Amino acid sequence: MPGQRKYAFFALITLSVCLLALYIHRHRQGQTGRIDNILISSAGAVQKHLFYFSHGSRTILDHYLLLVNTKRHNELLEAEVGELRSQIAALKEAELENQRLRESLDFKAREVHRLVPAHVVAHDVSGDYFEIRLDRGADFGVEKGMGVLSSHGVVGRVLHVTAHYSDVLTLIDPTSSIDAIIQRSRARGILSGQSKQLTCKLKYIERNDDVQVNDTVLSSGYDDIFPKGLLMGYVTAVIPSANGILQTVTVKSAVDIYRLEEVFIVFPSGESKKTS
Amino acid sequence: MVLFVFVLILMRTTMDPLFPRWFRSCDVLLPIVVYLGQRRALPEGLILTLFASHLYSLCSAAPIGVFTTNYLVIFIVARLLSYVIYANRSLSVLVLIFSLTLFSHISLALIVAFFGHSWGVFTGGFAILWRALLNSGLGGLIYGGLVMMDRLSFKAPRINIELSEGEL
Numbered sequence: 481m482p483g484q485r486k487y488a489f490f491a492l493i494t495l496s497v498c499l500l501a502l503y504i505h506r507h508r509q510g511q512t513g514r515i516d517n518i519l520i521s522s523a524g525a526v527q528k529h530l531f532y533f534s535h536g537s538r539t540i541l542d543h544y545l546l547l548v549n550t551k552r553h554n555e556l557l558e559a560e561v562g563e564l565r566s567q568i569a570a571l572k573e574a575e576l577e578n579q580r581l582r583e584s585l586d587f588k589a590r591e592v593h594r595l596v597p598a599h600v601v602a603h604d605v606s607g608d609y610f611e612i613r614l615d616r617g618a619d620f621g622v623e624k625g626m627g628v629l630s631s632h633g634v635v636g637r638v639l640h641v642t643a644h645y646s647d648v649l650t651l652i653d654p655t656s657s658i659d660a661i662i663q664r665s666r667a668r669g670i671l672s673g674q675s676k677q678l679t680c681k682l683k684y685i686e687r688n689d690d691v692q693v694n695d696t697v698l699s700s701g702y703d704d705i706f707p708k709g710l711l712m713g714y715v716t717a718v719i720p721s722a723n724g725i726l727q728t729v730t731v732k733s734a735v736d737i738y739r740l741e742e743v744f745i746v747f748p749s750g751e752s753k754k755t756s
Numbered sequence: 757m758v759l760f761v762f763v764l765i766l767m768r769t770t771m772d773p774l775f776p777r778w779f780r781s782c783d784v785l786l787p788i789v790v791y792l793g794q795r796r797a798l799p800e801g802l803i804l805t806l807f808a809s810h811l812y813s814l815c816s817a818a819p820i821g822v823f824t825t826n827y828l829v830i831f832i833v834a835r836l837l838s839y840v841i842y843a844n845r846s847l848s849v850l851v852l853i854f855s856l857t858l859f860s861h862i863s864l865a866l867i868v869a870f871f872g873h874s875w876g877v878f879t880g881g882f883a884i885l886w887r888a889l890l891n892s893g894l895g896g897l898i899y900g901g902l903v904m905m906d907r908l909s910f911k912a913p914r915i916n917i918e919l920s921e922g923e924l
Contacts, residue, residue: 489798500806535773604815608818655817
């Protein structure tokens with residue numbers, strides 16, 4: 481590199497680093513500016529159509545071409561439906577009994593949340609993180625921090641909101657933390673993601689806590705984002721540490737976030753401006 | 757070029773359902789940043805890198821600034837490397853992208869830690885090598901596509917201009 485070019489190189493790099501520092505400072509609270517909102521809106525509009533196209537193609541492949549194991553799968557599902565029907569009947573009985581007991585003890589009724597449906601329009605661009613973009617934004621009353629569910633369980637919470645779109649930090653993202661409990665033993669921990677493996681880790685579970693493989697993990701309701709008792713996943717591995725006081729618990733999310741199409745945003749009762 | 761970056765990033769965020777899950781570990785921006793560092797003039801490369809990495813950040817859950825810093829570092833490294841290794845053959849492109857993927861893996865973990873997050877994005881073992889191999893394959897195609905676009909639009913690479921000026 482000749483002398484002049486070397487100086488130009490370092491001057492430009494220094495300028496970029498200064499601009500970068502300013503830019504990071506500006507975005508430190510996770511806020512987005514006007515230009516960002518325009519970029520997200522235009523990107524979201526394109527993403528919406530591209531995502532429908534890719535999902536449509538996938539649906540055609542899955543529903544019409546790749547039907548090799550469908551019959552066997554159908555038989556398995558029929559058997560499972562029969563088993564679940566008998567479980568539902570037993571649960572209805574338990575629910576009625578629970579209701580009667582609550583009434584007799586004068587328990588406060590649980591807060592009812594309103595669910596607003598939304599479509600997934602894009603996934604995270606990076607393999608290291610995992611967010612999803614929804615086609616509902618501030619104009620629909622969506623706010624940062626609201627919980628997001630699917631019919632199978634917890635998905636995550638709203639991270640950024642623009643006028644027409646919102647970004648959801650899923651529970652398999654490494655920066656996500658959701659308060660959770662083991663249904664059987666009531667052991668409590670924080671569920672955090674491992675986006676590369678598309679699984680989660682239940683942190684801060686003590687060595688003496690009773691956790692077993694296939695245990696169900698539910699939301700604890702302590703974080704004021706999700707109602708108590710929502711399905712989050714199932715324990716797939718429990719590894720007690722050799723020396724420490726904690727154990728490593730791996731959890732498989734109940735929701736297949738990779739193939740997710742529709743979700744519900746959890747609005748505290750009476751907060752949604754519009755519902756579809 | 758801006759349109760190409762825009763479309764490529766948006767396709768990466770929407771085409772997941774059509775590809776197997778391992779495809780998620782592909783990094784579409786890295787080959788573009790390497791290309792900008794190697795073959796484009798410094799101001800042009802810097803502006804495009806900052807724009808592309810900002811768009812990338814807006815499409816990710818990572819704290820804003822993490823990817824911008826990481827790709828700026830990669831751009832600088834690719835630029836400095838261009839004075840030693842000028843990637844103009846398939847093999848050199850693949851080796852360069854492979855090594856810069858490994859470098860990016862470490863630099864990203866450090867930058868994430870600097871931003872106050874855990875080392876959750878860092879994984880060791882064969883996963884990194886697998887990712888680097890995958891990236892060099894896909895990156896080679898993207899890099900090749902960009903070089904082809906240059907040829908079709910009669911855009912001379914930076915190195916040729918610098919050689920003609922006798923400044924290299």
